[in-house]
Amino acid sequence: GAGVSQSPRYKVAKRGQDVALRCDPISGHVSLFWYQQALGQGPEFLTYFQNEAQLDKSGLPSDRFFAERPEGSVSTLKIQRTQQEDSAVYLCASSPPQGPEQFFGPGTRLTVL
């Protein structure tokens, strides 16, 4: 079946612009995660949804970052007033109810100029 998909795959933004990154999890996966991966680093946890409920947003680096999953399927990560330090790959992952493996999407590579 289809895996986790993310769009766009690449995004270039000017500093100060708002961006929206989309994640389509695997059908039937109730858990959805966002991670940020800077160059040469491992992924860092940003936020977690169980269905439409955002249960943990402790990893969001600032209040410029906002995530939603209104119908419990597709999720959007929004970054307002982007800064150069936001440049990274943003990975979305989903996992089935029985867990624990997380399946990752291909990521969105964000470059802020």
Place this chain on the structure above:
Amino acid sequence: RKEVEQDPGPFNVPEGATVAFNCTYSNSASQSFFWYRQDCRKEPKLLMSVYSSGNEDGRFTAQLNRASQYISLLIRDSKLSDSATYLCVVYRDSGYALNFGKGTSLLVTP
């Protein structure tokens, strides 16, 4: 201090060699451990879970030492296709999100 520490390498080994990676974790209450593999500019993919008794999957063996809080991955008879970054992963306190190490880069050469 990061919760999961790995030697970033790179490890350059010839085909057929045996190579071992270690990682240490700081939270003694951690219960679940994994190795993920990440190819260049690709997403991480689960390689194997790590069980207390140690486990093997073909050429790959994972070990957990709870007393010393370290995890190891052994790759025997390395193949060119094993070239990738290997990420050591521990479940966060929450029990659902993952803590990743920086990754160890492996290059297998002909």
